[in-house]
Amino acid sequence: MQTVGIGRVRTTHVNSLTGGSNGIGATTARKFVVEGAYVYVVDIDEEGGVKVCQELDGNASFVKCEVAIETHVKGVVDRAMEEKGCLDIMMNNAGILHAHGNSIAQVSVETWERVIAVNVTGAMLGMKHATRVMIPCNSGSILFNCNVLGLMKTDNASHRYMVSKNTLWGLMKSGAVELAKEGICVNVVSSFGFVTKMIEEWLMCGVICDDKYFSQDAC
Numbered sequence: 044m045q046t047v048g049i050g051r052v053r054t055t056h057v058n059s060l061t062g063g064s065n066g067i068g069a070t071t072a073r074k075f076v077v078e079g080a081y082v083y084v085v086d087i088d089e090e091g092g093v094k095v096c097q098e099l100d101g102n103a104s105f106v107k108c109e110v111a112i113e114t115h116v117k118g119v120v121d122r123a124m125e126e127k128g129c130l131d132i133m134m135n136n137a138g139i140l141h142a143h144g145n146s147i148a149q150v151s152v153e154t155w156e157r158v159i160a161v162n163v164t165g166a167m168l169g170m171k172h173a174t175r176v177m178i179p180c181n182s183g184s185i186l187f188n189c190n191v192l193g194l195m196k197t198d199n200a201s202h203r204y205m206v207s208k209n210t211l212w213g214l215m216k217s218g219a220v221e222l223a224k225e226g227i228c229v230n231v232v233s234s235f236g237f238v239t240k241m242i243e244e245w246l247m248c249g250v251i252c253d254d255k256y257f258s259q260d261a262c
Contacts, residue, residue: 057127059083059119061110061169062137064091067188067234071134076102081127085110085119086137110137110165113172120172129180133173135166135211136188140204147202155203162207163214170218174227181226185218187211189231 058075062068063084072082072095082103086092092105106122108115123130139161141154170185177183189211211231219229 056131057081057083057123057129058132058134059085059123059130059169059173060134060136061085061108061165062188064088064095068134068136069095071136072099072103075132080132083119083123110135110168111160113168116165116168117172120176124176130173130176130183132184132186133169134186134188135169136186137165138162138188138204138207140201150202158201158203158207159210162204163210166211167214170214170229174218174222174225177227178222178225183227185222185227185229187215187231188234189215190234 056079058080060068060072060075060082063072063082064086065088068084068086069091072084075082076099080102082099083106084092084095084103085106085108087107087109089105089107092107096103096105104126106119108119110116120130120133139158141158166187173183173185177185189208215229215231222229
């Protein structure tokens with residue numbers, strides 16, 4: 044199978060990208076296509092996802108999916124296998140923030156469990172079902188979008204979000220150790236701040252940030 048390069052990330056023909064309807068996900072989908080890949084744009088935002096796929100002119104398909112529901116994630120992987128016969132990259136990018144109530148004393152169990160369900164369980168399910176089809180091929184790449192809040196804490200960052208991103212580092216490490224012998228590479232992409240839709244909503248909650256720390260490249 045032909046391999047093409049995208050920076051330091053090895054890409055081949057078929058990629059599944061969760062959270063691909065806007066922000067970093069949409070920008071990643073565009074870059075993958077430029078590098079020669081076919082992309083399944085996976086998101087709950089159907090309008091945004093369809094728009095991204097239309098922009099990519101036949102090199103992408105939209106799949107509506109709630110990443111915290113296993114049958115949805117399994118369906119994404121099964122569709123890629125049925126239509127393309129392979130899945131070379133699973134990019135677990137979907138995530139939510141829930142910026143309200145950043146103090147640990149204000150965190151509700153409901154919002155805590157929702158953030159963990161999407162950001163952590165969703166990523167685990169992506170890795171689980173990608174692994175299922177990658178092991179027989181003895182190849183593949185599994186990626187987690189884990190920004191710098193997985194490694195550091197700031198005064199204004201959501202505890203829910205920071206813990207979820209920190210957990211992805213552990214998931215990457217445990218997955219990498221197990222799957223290396225199967226020819227599957229597991230990594231995190233640790234970006235800094237981008238002014239995406241999610242960050243704009245965070246700022247609207249009254250969190251004050253210095254513009255110099257953010258880039259608009261992923262908008």
